Amino acid sequence: MFSALQTCAKHNMASDSVNRPTSSVNRPTSIKDIARKANVSFSTVSRALQNSPLISRRTAEKIQRIARDSGYRASAVARGLVTQKTKTIGVVVTSIADPFVSEVVDGIEECCNDHGYSVFLANSNADPDRERKVVQSFAERRVDGIVVTSSRVGALYIPLLSEMRVPIVLVNNQHPGEFVHSVMIENVQGSRDATNHLIQLGHRRIAYVGDRFGHQSDTERFSGYRQALDSAALPFFPELVVHGDGKSEKAIAITEALLRLKEPPTAIFCYNDMTALGVLRSLHAQGLRIPADISVVGFDDLFIASYTDPPLTTVRQPRKRMGLLAMGSLLQLMGGQNLSQAITVAAELVVRKSSGPLQKDRR
């Protein structure tokens, strides 16, 4: 008892005079501070705070009370160092300001929070170099897993995966085939449905305003469009297919060109809602009535789609759910399970007012 006290005193002196020369940088209260107040060893405190069964109820309660009263917060960084698990995941996005992306992240975050994980967020600005750097920083942070949305360079992650030994899940990335774990929207089915919808309304000259050439999602959506035409035995008009950039400005110019054709389309199917926004605006500017004169269909079902004039017929991507699914897969992978199948999510046609029956005598 006596010697124990002496040791304790010596220890205190050491830590007060030597270890903490600058008392001005007072650290957050630690497990040791609590141990001192409770007159127990700090390992007892550690156990009590984890509700370990091998601690007497009395001391456990006392310790927990002291911890609460002194506003103790266990250091996740110290814990991470010893357990080799940080309970964090990294999320790489092109831009968090993108409404598609932000809803996916919303889903990811919700799932993380429910499972005690914190999320690191980083923008890549669709720049492969930045994307690389961001992932390096995640590596240094020792994240337990990574989710990447809309990457153009999914292949980048293949070597990283083995290097970092951390599970990675991609959402709507450009080259899912190359990557094991991914959540993808069913582009082909979605755009087939959209095109079929227009065909059933009687349209024969249906334009497709795509994304930049070579992008996987564009290729797939175009493919769905072709499939619909083919299975309805309708002719394919190459002049009705134009590549945009997924933004509305470009779509405006494209629409004008489309309308200048000797035989303009009677319906326009757009790669995404942003493109459709530009198309709508351009059509309005030309004084055309929608859908009386021409029909428009988008893809994504952004919030804005129900507020355009007229409300936009489009293909819905359940973005938040895709985020939840991605995080769900990641949790399984981090738990050591080895699911290797890519998840694919059905796209849902949402019919609003921008699509209508073909008017035979429209001009």
Place this chain on the structure above:
Amino acid sequence: MFSALQTCAKHNMASDSVNRPTSSVNRPTSIKDIARKANVSFSTVSRALQNSPLISRRTAEKIQRIARDSGYRASAVARGLVTQKTKTIGVVVTSIADPFVSEVVDGIEECCNDHGYSVFLANSNADPDRERKVVQSFAERRVDGIVVTSSRVGALYIPLLSEMRVPIVLVNNQHPGEFVHSVMIENVQGSRDATNHLIQLGHRRIAYVGDRFGHQSDTERFSGYRQALDSAALPFFPELVVHGDGKSEKAIAITEALLRLKEPPTAIFCYNDMTALGVLRSLHAQGLRIPADISVVGFDDLFIASYTDPPLTTVRQPRKRMGLLAMGSLLQLMGGQNLSQAITVAAELVVRKSSGPLQKDRR
């Protein structure tokens, strides 16, 4: 030399047989692994990797090469433990899916990235309990600073500030007066400008569709509206002031009621763009022409504002810049500076097509 080798060998044996009984959980390569390969002590490696001047060029280069080749990534968690600085900040948002919020976060993230910080993101869902929990988790993560956007419970952070001893900056929170460090939009000036704009167009019966009663930003925007009326010596009509909820659905019903008045307004100034969206839709449904029959002005300048029909006159909040400013302040605070003045950002009226001169004979 001989004894040194022996020590080294002993050390290796110890760490290989005792310290790492399970070689299956192979950790990322550490400073020690590199030290072994380079035949130097691990402190030399540490210095070489930090470009310490007291290391010979030769060994420094050798070490750096080995580090690069073995894909070494310094553990930020270990570094954080010893330096007591994690180089992370926590961002609390109501919902990252909110377009206002996501652009603020975009600015924050950009600034963080430029300065070597990583950002933890967490949704509060506007729930004070969640908000409290989120901040606790940030405390455990030992973040170096916190940014909170659109909190309704700014006061919550006052005790936290002293407890956590971490700088906090609030963006557009409800009660800035209570809090030292904040970035706020100039609500009063912005809505005064908007209202003046309508007055100059000849409007006398201008409605204000606000947010829920009691919210600071609503109170301020209403105050700007009143100021404009007063300084133009115009009468104030209480029946033209209605409280919405900042969402478009509610605004639809409100607009219908407004139009049923014996003397309906000739212009509607909305608390935000979402509200304006509902107003526009309702107006369209009633067959009114905008702005010929009635003018509409919003607040925020969301992306969607330039794509409504007609494009919406509104008051712009420079959201990304506000994020940058908030993070700028936080950097200064984390650097030990003690700026205590709240930052206020000017709002900018953006005139588009939804506002026009009063038509005397409109009905």
Place this chain on the structure above:
DNA sequence: TTGTAGGCGTTATCAT
């Protein structure tokens, strides 16, 4: 049921 000791991967302060 509780205490002791060692180690997680760094940085930093001594020595040499």
Place this chain on the structure above:
DNA sequence: ATGATAACGCCTACAA
């Protein structure tokens, strides 16, 4: 210019 050593705050055998 380099090496040994002690933290940082926590977890976890192993001892008692």
